Structure formats: structure tokens, C-alpha cells
Amino acid sequence: MGTLRFRHWYAAYLVPALVLYLLFFVYPFIQTFISSFTSWDGISDPVFVGLDNYAEFFRDSVLVAGIGRILLWAALAVLVKVGLGLVFAAMLRDRLRGYKFFTSVFFFPVVISSSAMSLIFTLMYDNDIGIINKGLGGIGLGFLEHSWLSDPSTAFLAAIAVPIYQDIGFFLVIFLAALQDIPNEYYESARIDGANPLQIFFRITLPLCLGSLRVCTVLAVTSAFKTFDYIFLLTSGGPGTSTQVPATWMYLQTFQSFRYGYGAAIAMLIFVLSILVSVVVMGSGPLGRMRRRPENVDLEGAVA
């Protein structure tokens, strides 16, 4: 068997990908970073304003409230999307009757476009013809009926419920793939030793899919930080500013107020928040410290 030798000209194969990366990621990123230190209307020459755009964050009550909202969104996304994705995957792992059907049903919403999903849910949330109000009325909870997307107290939760629900199937598929890598012997041993389903889940399934859990957590959190389309399509940030999040606020500042510099600064803020979460979760956080190793499995402890 020969050994593959490294030759310097092999690096040339990296050039196309590198050029695309530099052109479509690094260059725009640097441009955005530079723009964040300017005041620019997109037409006239940019004016350097130092850290003024960043200082404005502290005076921008809409942005501050928006950051609070995406933190709530991230928490709910991890709990619901990742949590339910993992639970459903664990339930489906054993290839129960109807396994393929349920997997397809859970995954089906993932392939629907955000605009179609938003339209469907706009109708579902309608105060007159929406199935939610009709359902509430039908089971004697008519007093709860109201305009879900027009009431500032419910609009944000109603809006983020759509992407959270839609992504459960995506995470389910990731977890399902991870769980199918776990040798059946672990489960069989645990059952022989009398472990109950909960013990099996927490002592075997969970430790052995921590790698996927970390990835899913990062995906769930960063998508909450940067998602624009659902809020824009469902509420446009309203009523008032009660559903504004940094991504929609960035869009409005950039493309409606023509404040490209401030919009760029918000983009940098979203980037930094996303990177922070990724580093914490993937690197030094509790999930990051744990490694996906068979020795983490506490087979003995699985037996009560």
C-alpha cells in the first residue's frame, strides 16, 4: 500500500473554494465591519464616526428590548426544538410500527418555505376564521379567543412558535441519525439489568448523543439570534415594536431608514452574540467539556 504524499501544488485545489469564501464571506464581513464605524446613507460618501453606532446601542430601547426577546427565543428554541427533537427521536429509534410515517410527518414542515408557513399560521391565528380561536371556542375556552398576532402581549410568542414548531423535525432527523449509531448492545444490556426507559434515556441515549446535542443547541440558538423572515412576514415587528428583534431592526435601519452604518453595527452585534454562544456551547461550556465517548456511559448506574 502506498502512502499519500503531500505535494505543495495540491493546495491549488483549495483555491476555488478559498476564492468563493473570501469573495462571499470574508470581503462582505470586512466591509460590514468597516461600515459599522461610519454614518452612511448609501448614496453620499460615508463619514467616519468612530464608535458612535455602537454607543447608540445603549440608547436604542427597541434594540435592547429586541435582544431580550431573542434570548427568550433562544431559550425556548433549545427547550422545545432540541428537547422535543431528542425525545421524539428516542421514541422513534426503536423503529416502532409506523416509524417511517412518523418520521415523515415530523419532517414535513421543514420542507415548507417560511413564507408559506407564515401564510398558513396567519390564517390559523386569525381572530375570526382562525382554527386556534375556533378550537378554543369549541372546547369552551372562548374567553381566550383574541387576535394572536395583533395583541402585543401574545404577538411575539405567536410569531416564534412557527419557526420553533417547524424546526422540530429537522432536529429530530439529526438526533435520529446520532441515535442509530449507538450500539444496540448497550440498550440490551441495560434492559437485561432492569433499567427503565427513563434511566436508559438519561444514562445511555443522552450521553452518547452529546455531540449532536451541542451542534443542535448552537443551531437553535444562532437561528433565534439571526432569524428575520418569520418576524418580518408575520408581524413586521409590530404591533408597535413589540416583536422587533435585532435582525428585523437591522433591516429597517438599513433599508428603510437608510442608516447603513448603524445597520452594520447591529449586524456585528448579532455576529458577536452568535460567536459567543457557539464558543461557549462548543468549547468551554458544560456541553463542550463533555466528550462523546463510550466511557461516559454509566451502564452500571443505569440500574437502579
Next chain:
Amino acid sequence: MHRRKRSIVAVLAVAAVTALAGCSGGGAGGGGPVTLTFATNLISAEENGTSPVVKELISQFEAQHPNVEIEEQTSQATALQQVIQLAFASQNVPDVFNFWRPQPAFNMDKYIASGQLADLTDLAGEPSVKSVFPDSSWETATVDGKVWGLPLYNFSVPLVVNKKVFADAGVPLPQTWADLEAAVPALKAAGYVPWTLSTQDAQQSDDRLLDYVLDRAFGNDGALALFRGERSFTDPAVVQVLDEYLSISSGFGPDDAAALDNNAAIAKYFNTGRSAMLLTNSGYLPTIDKTIAQDMAVIPFPTIPGGAQIDPHIEKDLTNLMYASAASMEDDTKGPVVRDFLKFMTSPDAQKMFADESILVAGVNIEPDTAKTGDLFAAVQEQTSSLDGDKWLGNGRTPSQQQTFYPLMGEAWTGAFTAQQFAERLDAMFRK
């Protein structure tokens, strides 16, 4: 082998020449094919209003100019503002486009200063063009002595009421301010939505009632001064007027006004007889169901006792113009076609087609076919021409202020503020 290479080179050369010829399709000389890009928000999914007219006009123009293709770049309503902003920012301005007035509220001052917008003064000076429009339209189209756009159509904000709803609710049609103050809660108590409107920011329609109240109280110039930051909203006299405004607006729109756009709000509430009044841009008149138009009436918005306006005015102005890119106008091949297209789109024949679709055209002596438009449009047209005009108060706001103003208006409609709180929020936004 060499022969094969030569063949490949020859094929590539032919392909390159063909491609280059294709690239210059818009600029090919000698009567060659010309493609004009036309950015517009006049073509929408709904087959009413401006859509059928603009489609028909493009089709007619292309039939008259077989070598010309009009490439439509459509966007919906205010989304056109972002499209045009990006076009100027990227120095890729469409050959022709329709847009709002050449005013800072629409960033037009920046577009003019960029040198990318065509100066249409010569074209506007041609007798066949100049005579189509009144002086007031040309004044609006002129900035620093130069004409930047050819007038297309006007807007007004008529108060349309559903007489049947008022009658069923046992509420008289409001003739006076006191009538209106009494009618709004009475309509709600009778189970009707007093005002049809959308409070979505992009719809920019929930400020019409505030405009009227401020205009009636302080006059159009006085109201504009508030938004230009020349007078404080927290002035006690202003706070009192805001209190009166909130008394007829807060909580009196549809519950789901924030989830509906204007078309949806009209379809859901006004066209179904669930709402009593509609105070919006006349451009939405074609969306009113013609089968119930006999129940509708157009009444003047009442004056306020002690207010600056003694006689009722109506908010109206030139609202849509045709513009061109400077580069296209200077192009030897495209320039003449652009001029022809601008003149064609704003010609008396085109104006007549718009008028027949219930659009308030800018041209003079254009008589719509009332059999097509119906009595409601005729009443709006009559009121618009007979009453003195007030400028839209958004003329006093910058694009950045617009963006914070509309969410505030949406909140005010839900009853989130007292008059003092509302005044303070407005003052923080506009006071210089």
C-alpha cells in the same frame, strides 16, 4: 489536433461576440433591439387599480415599438423605496421608474444630488407634455428650478362612510366634530368597527386620522411645523388636541389591524359591512366592492370648533411620477426610447385609462367613464377637486423618523398612551 483547437477558438470567439452583442442589447444602434428596465409598484397581484392599466400601456408601447422590450421590475407598495434606494446605492438605476414626489421624505434629495437621476426639464417644457398637467403638479415635480419627474397621478384622503352601517347602528352621519366624537363610541357599542385600517408599519396608513385632526386644529402649515420639529407636541394646546384625537381613535380600529395590510383590512371589514368608516389613500378606492358601493358616501372630515381651519380641506397632492436614469437619457439609443416611454405613460390617453380605473389622475380635463368608475369615485373626485388641499404631514418627516413614527402610531391605536405620553413620545421623535 490543431484543427480541433482552432475550431474551439472560433466557436468561442463567435459565442463571445454574440454574448457581447446580447449584453449591449439595450444600447445597440440602428434600430436594434432595446430593452428598458422599468421599476414599478403599479403592477400587483390584484387585477384592479393601476395594474391592468400599466400592463395594457406596456403592451401598447411594445406594439408601437417592435424593437423595444419593457422589462418590468415589480415590487409591492412601499417596498419600491428599498428597491430604488439600492439601485441608486449600487449605481444601477433602472432606465425608468415610477416613484413618489421628489422630496426628502422619500430620500429624493439624495438621488438628485447623486447625479444619477435624469433632469427632465426639457421634456417637461414640450407643449404636448406641459399642457397635460396643472401648474400645481409641475411645482411639486420641480426642485431647485429643475423638473425631475413627469406627473402620473394624484392622491386624496376622502372620508368614506357606510351609510347602511350608520343607519343600522342608529347613528347619524357625522356633520360636525361633536357628531364624530359621539358616533365613534356609539358605533363600537353597536358592534361595528368604527375605522377600517391597517396599523402595519409598511402600510403607512394609520396616520391619516391624526393628519386630519392636526390640520383642522392648527392648519396644514401649523401641523407640518410640529413634524418639522419647529413646535413642541407637549405644548398644552397640542396635548389637548391629541387627547381629542385619541378619544376617537384608541381602541376603535380592528382588533387585528396589526396583522392585516390595507387591502386585507378593507376586504375583511369595510367590504363586509362590519366597519363604518374608511379614511385612506384614494388609491385604495378600487378595492371597495362595487356591489356595495351604493351604501357608501363621501363626506368632508368635520372641522374642529376653535380650530385653525374654518372650512373643510382635504389631504391631497401629486403622489406618483415617472422618473428616468440620467445614464439612460444620455444614451444615444436608449435616450429617445426613454423619452417616448415617459411621454406615453403620462399622455392624456394613458391618464384617461387610469381615471377609468378609479385613479385620481394628475392631468387636466380628463373625464373618467362614470359607468366604469361608479358614483363613489365620482363623489371622491368631485370632493377632491372642490375642497382646498392639505399636504400630507409625512412631508415633514425624514425616512428615519417615519420608521419610528409608524410603530408609535400603531401603539396609539391600541390605546397604549395617554395624550401626555403620546405627546412626549412624538416630541422626543421630532422636536429639534
